[in-house]
Amino acid sequence: MKHHFYNYSRLLKSSYKRKFIGVYSFCSSSGGGSRGGVDDVASWQRVDGIVRCQANYTPLTPITFLERSAKVFPHRPSVVYGGSLYTWRETRQRCVKLASALTTVLRISPGHLVATLAPNVPAMYELHFAVPMAGAVLCALNSRLDSPMISSLLAHSQAKVLFVDYQLAKIASEALHLLSKTGANPPLLVLITESDNHENLEYDYEYENLLAGGDEQFQPNLPADEWDPISVNYTSGTTSRPKGVVYSHRGAYINSISTFLLHEMGPMPTYLWTVPMFHCSGWCLPWGVAAQGGTNVCLRKVTPKDIFDNIVLHNVTHMGAAPTVLNMIVNSPLTDRRTLPNKVRVLTGGSPPPPQILSKMEELGFEVAHLYGLTETYGPGTYCVWKPEWDSLPPGEKSKIKARQGVQHLGLEDVDVRDSLTMESVPADGKTMGEIMFKGNTVMSGYLNDVNATKEALKGGWFHSGDIAVKHPDNYIEIKDRLKDVIISGGENISTVEVETVLYSHPAILEAAVVARPDSHWGETPCAFVKLKVGYEVDEHEIIKFCRDHMPHYMAPKTVIFDEIPKTATGKIQKFILREKAKAMGCLS
Template identity: 65%
Template sequence: MKSNIPLLITISDSDTVASDIMDYEALLLKPPTGFEIRWPLDECDPISLNYTSGTTSRPKGVIYSHRGAYLNTISTLLAHDICTMPVLLWTVPMFHCNGWCLAWGMAAQGGVNICIRNVTAKAIFDNIALHKVTHLGGAPTVLNIVINSPLTERKPLPGKIVFFTGGAPPPSKVLSEMEKLGFQVNHLYGLTETYGPATTCTWRPEWETLPVEEKVKLKALQGLHNISIEEVDIKDPITMKSVPNDGRTMGEVMFRGNAVMSGYYKDPAATKAVMKDGWLRSGDLGVKHPIGYIQLKDRSKDIIISGGENISTIEVESVIYSHPAVLEAAVVARPDDYWGETPCAFVKLKDGFSVGEKEIIKFCREKLPHYMAPRSVVFSELPKTSTGKIQKFVLREKAKALGSLSKKGMSKL
């Protein structure tokens, strides 16, 4: 009887490999013959099942099709000028949106994949120098690791290196520090439901002459949709009318096009809710600028409503990140008997720095309207998903447990 046992390739970490085991290099020299590609019967058949990152505590299975994966891969390659024979350092997990579809993209372009066990500044700089890396990426937390690395771990960049960032809006301070180190930061935006990157902050040549402060503000925009997406828009979720391009009127970010998921695995109710009216509803709130570029303001569940005023946690976090002692920051709503909610900041300081709650609040009040500044600051480690995103639902529970700053019927300024 013919065996259906698949070929197993074992790569040993030791210096000696058993003679009866074929390692990767040997396989390349003598590949199996007679291999037959099994093409899908329908391009809309599923190719993979990817789970959302779990920032809401309930990850959902997102079904990818062959068609969507192919188109998003090509779209990502074109949007970021990923030419033939690139060298990618895998600081984005391959399990996350199939590595933003670059697991397929690197194969398409004959690229070299450099894999590391742990994402550390030393590993990043060592591998860039050793393998002449051309591309790498990750959430802003990975950028943070790079810019706050000790000088002893840094090495000169061998040439132009493109750093993709997405998953959360990067603070302007982080972007400017990355540029100073010599990285070209390309800002992406998308969801697991859009196969990863769906928009790019397409850089305009005329922006090169602007002051650094203006350049990083523009770089932080989520930008324009990629070619695999038919359209991205900011809409009123009730009326489904597009908001004006005034950079002020908020609405929900919505997508439609070929690179939108087939649906949630075994969850038709959730699929119907998120795909209502023919648009994928992101749950992100944003504005559209006169130049047509979109900008995120917050997740709809993260927006803080304090005394009737809407507070964007992204804007507050960006200011906190600009404090020289701050390594990481996240802002969530803390229930309040008088204001309804107040901003509560969770902050991780850089090694060797010691600042207090009052200093962080004072720093924010100097740069923001007083109602937007945090009313309380907690210094701690920030919980993250396996893809490096901060788990705000965990922080919201911690803020809730702190109780109200104000007593009913009075304000406490």
């Protein structure tokens, strides 16, 4: 008997387009080599002896990681939060019952979006499994957004249910009130509580009561097609207009494995949740920790004291943190610090971490690895693989290497630095700048209900990051700036990242961000926004002189503003706000 071996990508595309209207990939083979993109149609091939059936094929989905851990690690702790502790068997039972309640009580159907507004509490972890188990799509919203923005995102996502933490209930209620004014049907509100202090709050269901009514024998609704969406993650808002990035079950499965591999996370790790789970689906680690039968230590609020205390109390082995959190740790009071019981491996991502911060973290007992990615790449996309020959380098050189963005992880087909216009790969000389581009299974499926933005982001068969970098002779990439952040002064390109690195080396500076300010002579010049450490006093002239002593004069800031630096909930600096402030100052003459 002969069986057909056909182009599966065509099946995936047509199925996904049918089930989730408005989002699908637009790729072509141009600039992408012989493989091309998902729109390419391969001829049918006949291969003897090949059959695809239940025995040898199951659509990839990370929710199967929970099933395995419930069998392999049933009595090991899965989630720890304050005085609460769950085992993997209990977590699996709770997620199944919640999925049942979503289906039978809340009438959630496959393809519906279910939104959350909560910090890193156990319910937030459980929803990463329960929602896709119901066949629905998880949409975790930034817990620091205001009511108008939440209302806007709920309208855009058309979420049917909103799970909200009791501390954020009033913001959610205001958002739903605003939504109702537009004529849209607001989602059902499920309140996540921790005590009986929610009597004056409005809600439709209470989380634990809803879960308790679920059926423990419910059969999870596994995807028939691994291209089906598992989550929608809105971009962090550093560019002021968030977009809904769609993740597939397949991409989430692959990136979960890739992330725990690059984190060097072996069996039964203990992971401290300092990265918000709403950010890039928690870098896919809600699923990744489950795959390894680890323990999730949840934190409602992230402070240096809470970080140190929980590391010691639970023997934490791994954690993630934005560079701003690393900065917070190294500048924490001595009274907040504890001697670490073991080396804690930290993944840091976001803006490029200053080498000085990396060195100080190592002195405190943390082992820091640097990753790079975007919401559109499921979070982690590249990381700096450490090579033994670098062990003998001076500490300063080690930190500079660790601050690079490195190479692609195993889940991606390729990451390259290319000319944005010609799509040609730039020379690996460490000098020629180009745009970082991604290709592979852990690139987003597309932007929710935004076909034009999807086409633009995936043109030429690559995802265009908007980040400017160089490629070193060893093919490690190093970010120089965001495309929109490069300062062009008198015809010279100035990397704001390089200026910020020098600023961070000043002993008085706690935080720094550099943007362009209009200049009547040079066109643009660097404008530095800085926040000083407690107890330090320096003026603008001293900082400018310090920079000129450590870099070419044309790169040094000509303006220094002492002010708080606005950030997103994930610790990324909102440079679009600073650019507006610099622009409002007028031309520097």
